Amino acid sequence: MSFENTLEFAKQMDEKDPLINFRDKFYIPIINKKQCIYFVGNSLGLQPKTTQDYIYKELENWANYGVEGHFHTETPWVDYHDIFTEPLSKIIGCLPKEVVVMNHLTVNLHLLLVTFYRPTKKRYKIICEAKAFPSDQYALESQVKLHGYKPDDAIIEVAPRDGEFNIRTEDILATIEKHKDELTLVLFGGINYYTGKVFDMKTITAAAHKAGVYCGFDLAHAAGNIELKLHEWNVDFACWCSYKYLNSGPGNIAGAYIHERFVTDTSLPRMAGWWGYDKESRFKMTKNFKPIPTAEGWQLSNSPIISMAAHKASLDIFEEAGMENLLKKSKFLTGYLLFILEEINSSKKKKIEIITPKKEEERGCQVSMLMLENGKDIFDALKKYGVLTDWREPDVIRVAPVPLYNTFEDVYQFGQMLQHITETK
Numbered sequence: 296m297s298f299e300n301t302l303e304f305a306k307q308m309d310e311k312d313p314l315i316n317f318r319d320k321f322y323i324p325i326i327n328k329k330q331c332i333y334f335v336g337n338s339l340g341l342q343p344k345t346t347q348d349y350i351y352k353e354l355e356n357w358a359n360y361g362v363e364g365h366f367h368t369e370t371p372w373v374d375y376h377d378i379f380t381e382p383l384s385k386i387i388g389c390l391p392k393e394v395v396v397m398n399h400l401t402v403n404l405h406l407l408l409v410t411f412y413r414p415t416k417k418r419y420k421i422i423c424e425a426k427a428f429p430s431d432q433y434a435l436e437s438q439v440k441l442h443g444y445k446p447d448d449a450i451i452e453v454a455p456r457d458g459e460f461n462i463r464t465e466d467i468l469a470t471i472e473k474h475k476d477e478l479t480l481v482l483f484g485g486i487n488y489y490t491g492k493v494f495d496m497k498t499i500t501a502a503a504h505k506a507g508v509y510c511g512f513d514l515a516h517a518a519g520n521i522e523l524k525l526h527e528w529n530v531d532f533a534c535w536c537s538y539k540y541l542n543s544g545p546g547n548i549a550g551a552y553i554h555e556r557f558v559t560d561t562s563l564p565r566m567a568g569w570w571g572y573d574k575e576s577r578f579k580m581t582k583n584f585k586p587i588p589t590a591e592g593w594q595l596s597n598s599p600i601i602s603m604a605a606h607k608a609s610l611d612i613f614e615e616a617g618m619e620n621l622l623k624k625s626k627f628l629t630g631y632l633l634f635i636l637e638e639i640n641s642s643k644k645k646k647i648e649i650i651t652p653k654k655e656e657e658r659g660c661q662v663s664m665l666m667l668e669n670g671k672d673i674f675d676a677l678k679k680y681g682v683l684t685d686w687r688e689p690d691v692i693r694v695a696p697v698p699l700y701n702t703f704e705d706v707y708q709f710g711q712m713l714q715h716i717t718e719t720k
């Protein structure tokens with residue numbers, strides 16, 4: 296598609312956008328008495344206008360029914376989490392029985408590592424990305440120590456080559472091959488949080504399996520942002536949060552995926568709790584854990600319904616919009632952003648190094664801009680002008696136009712402001 300750096304073009308694109316009305320379903324924060332340009336859905340997604348009603352409904356149920364709400368409300372709390380399996384299976388690309396909503400992202404990562412990090416004397420190493428999100432690094436370090444190994448020895452990091460920003464798939468594959476005899480797990484992000492690069496999950500999973508080891512992904516930046524086909528790609532396990540692209544509120548409930556070949560395997564080690572116990576006989580309260588034969592078998596505690604109501608409000612919007620439609624728009628919207636940034640770069644001296652891959656299949660909606668001069672000042676000035684982006688030390692501004700609520704005009708206006716600021720800083 297050929298883009299134009301004009302307001303007229305951006306407005307035309309918005310007029311033609313079949314998803315344009317979805318923006319009105321969200322509260323857009325106000326800066327300088329007008330709606331800001333919100334480009335930080337990669338950090339915290341916006342609040343749907345329906346969220347308060349969904350939460351209020353469950354508060355009312357609690358007021359009216361008390362404990363009976365577990366069984367006698369429209370969506371009884373005892374099985375409330377079941378309403379997520381269908382919509383999430385479309386977003387994650389899996390079977391409904393492979394997905395469960397529970398806990399928080401890092402908690403779920405630990406629970407999944409209990410099952411899938413099974414080191415032996417000979418095979419105890421993990422391959423992961425260098426500079427993975429810190430919580431993942433800490434989770435891996437602590438799991439490795441729990442089993443009596445040293446993180447420096449047991450964790451092998453794959454880094455970008457000198458002078459490059461992104462890790463090459465071929466280097467991941469070569470590292471797996473090199474260490475295959477001492478390896479037990481491969482764990483990557485679906486998208487690197489810093490650069491926005493999408494990892495080739497299908498190819499990495501196949502290489503891990505060829506080496507005879509499990510492969511899992513942290514999908515914090517991928518869920519609700521890119522096309523995922525976890526089941527088809529044969530991924531063993533994954534986890535994600537719901538507060539970024541899934542718009543479910545700060546620190547809200549997270550999700551986990553476990554491939555169907557494991558969900559009925561009662562021999563796998565796992566942490567257990569009563570909410571993972573066979574639903575038919577859970578309330579008999581007997582000894583000896585009997586897991587639900589789906590991903591739900593990894594649940595520990597009963598569900599936080601108030602939080603889940605906010606998740607439901609958001610996933611209903613995803614159902615209405617359709618993931619395939621969002622992906623289609625996202626490609627154009629971020630494509631337009633990349634076009635505008637190139638225009639800015641070509642207008643005078645190059646000011647921005649784009650470290651996100653340009654190829655559509657290697658990026659989601661996030662673009663990471665390495666600022667060659669005055670990065671922090673430019674970031675601060677953008678905020679003053681009403682554009683929310685996010686700053687990552689030492690010199691990166693991340694911007695994420697989200698197809699559910701951002702417009703082509705947002706991207707155009709952002710470009711105008713960035714151009715002006717970079718020329719005056």
Ligand SMILES: Cc1ncc(COP(=O)(O)O)c(C=O)c1O
Nearest residue numbers: 399400401428430488513515536
């Ligand atoms: C890639 C990634 N992994 C893990 C986390 C930590 O998530 P939580 O605090 O929900 O456990 C984040 C948070 O932003 C993240 O971006």
